[in-house]
Amino acid sequence: MSLTLRINGAEVAVTSEPDTPLIYVLRDELGLKGAKLGCGLEQCGACMVLVDGEAVPSCVSPADTFGGKEITTVEGLADDPTGARVQAAFVSHTAAQCGYCTAGLVVAVTALLQRNPDADTKTVKDALAPNICRCGSHPRVLRAVEEAKA
Incomplete structure (x- = not known):
């Protein structure tokens, strides 16, 4: 079909x-x-x-x-201004360790910043709660989100 x-x-x-x-x-x-x-x-x-x-x-x-x-x-996402900014910020902050969760995190951050470009830290954490990172790169992810907001 x-x-x-x-x-x-x-x-x-x-x-x-x-x-x-x-x-x-x-x-x-x-x-x-x-x-x-x-x-x-x-x-x-x-x-x-x-x-x-x-x-x-x-x-x-x-x-x-x-x-x-x-x-x-x-x-x-590279063709979307917000998505490209998020991807660049993830690279800039090495916001991945093994990389398995990275695509899902980038997508979730992009969705959040498209609808709420000035999201506060609590809102960011809430939006990323469904995304599990077993390597513990969340602190770098949060720094990347702050950069991507600019």
């Missing part, structure tokens, strides 16, 4: 079954490897993508539920 999704600003026809979780479509069919499969239960944030501007886990929801919506992966 063919399904058309709008990913990173382009209409893309995919051949995966409609009930295939979006992350598998992104990674396996389209080669977009930024989002990672962590827990597979929408509980760790490694698989976050932007859907109509909101950070959404992609590991459980079927691809066909995203029809008609704008999906932006971490790869597509």
Whole structure:
């Protein structure tokens, strides 16, 4: 079955079954490897993508539920001024250690700063609560967020 999704600003026809979780479509069919499969239960944030501007886990929801919506992966954030600023700030502050959670964090921060560019520290921490980083790079992530706000 063919399904058309709008990913990173382009209409893309995919051949995966409609009930295939979006992350598998992104990674396996389209080669977009930024989002990672962590827990597979929408509980760790490694698989976050932007859907109509909101950070959404992609590991459980079927691809066909995203029809008609704008999906932006971490790869597509370089074309967005806020996303590019967040990515640069993460690099500047080495806000990743192993890197497994980084794409999900970048997506979550981008979503937050797009809707609330002056978010205070509590708001940032609340927005990042669903994103688990086992390496403990959250202090550097918070510094990167402060830089990205500018």
